[in-house]
Amino acid sequence: MAPESPARDDARESAFRDRGAVSGAARRARRARRAGWIALCAIAAVAPYLSSLDDALVWDDRFAIGPGLDVDGVRGLARLWVQPFEPLFATRGDGASYYRPVVTTTLALDRALFGDATAGFHATNLAWHAASAIALFALALALLAPGAARRDGPREEWRAALAAVLFALHxxxxEPVCLIMGRSDPVASVFLFAAIALALRxxxxxxxxxxxxxxxxKEVALLGAPVVALAAWLRTDTDTGMGSDSGSAR
Structure with a gap:
């Protein structure tokens, strides 16, 4: 068998380089496009509520946002994970008994960073709402293009972005965004949407x-456990179906 000529080797290497350049350009374009959709979701979530940065404490905020959130080192932070909301609402006296340490921890961090400046607390609420819209974008994209293959293109991306923007603008x-203590909803939704999206992946x-x-x-997030299990099953079923189809094609 005659050895291949140097010209043929050069042509093959050139083809590989061209293919790699095209693939790299496509990946960069995809990342830029994805970043644009994510930015759109965040803007849709934040823009309608920018005026909330000037809001004072109202309703439950007046009872909860204060010295009760002050922590002193690791021991003080651990305290937030072993006690319910009652101490925060002690002056209200209605016996509220929630156990939401993730939310309490975010409030304590805000207290440490911003003190009595309510704008910082409201800014954190806006950030969590934006994060929930972005997490829903990821979830919708996983639903439209399930499986590890991630066959998601421009069509799937704009559909997922539309769902996330409509969610953000609802x-x-x-109330959950403008009321500081209402952040339990967007915080829980971020984790739940991310859980379902990852299960689908x-x-x-x-x-x-x-x-x-x-x-x-927020306790209602536990209702998402069956949804996550269903998403994992759908992923497994999709992968199995793809494997069967490819096998029959062969």
Whole structure:
């Protein structure tokens, strides 16, 4: 068998380089496009509520945002994980008994960073609402293009972004975003949406941990556990179906 000529080797190497350059350009374009959609989701979530940065403490905020959130080192932070909300609402006296240490921890961090400046607390609420819209974008994208292959292109991306933007703009979010103590809803939704999205992508342990974190933000997140299990089953079923189809094609 005659050896291949140097010209043929050069042509093959050139083809490989060209293919790699095209693939790299496509990946960069995809990342830029994805970043644009994520930015759109964040803007849609934050823009309608920018005026909340000037809001004072109202309703439950007046009872909860104060010295009760002050922590002194690791021991003080651990205290937030062993006691329910009652101490925060002690002056209200209605016996509220929630256990939401994730939310309490975020409030304590805000207290440490911003003190009595309520704008900082409201800014954190906006950030969590934006994060929930972005997490829903990831979830919708995983639903539209399930499996580890991630066959998600521009069509799937704009559909997922549309769902996330509509979610971000829904007026039902006004109270959870504008009321500081209402952040339990967006915090729980971030963890729950991320759990479902990762389950659809094939992750095993992370979704369960995220559901638990969501439940520590708001108890209703536990209802997402069956949804995460269903998402994992759909992922397995999709992968099995793809494998069967490819086998029959051969």
């Amino acid at each position: 007026p039902a979010h006004a 094939g992750a095993a342990i992370a979704p369960a941990a995220l559901v638990l974190a969501g439940a520590f933000a």
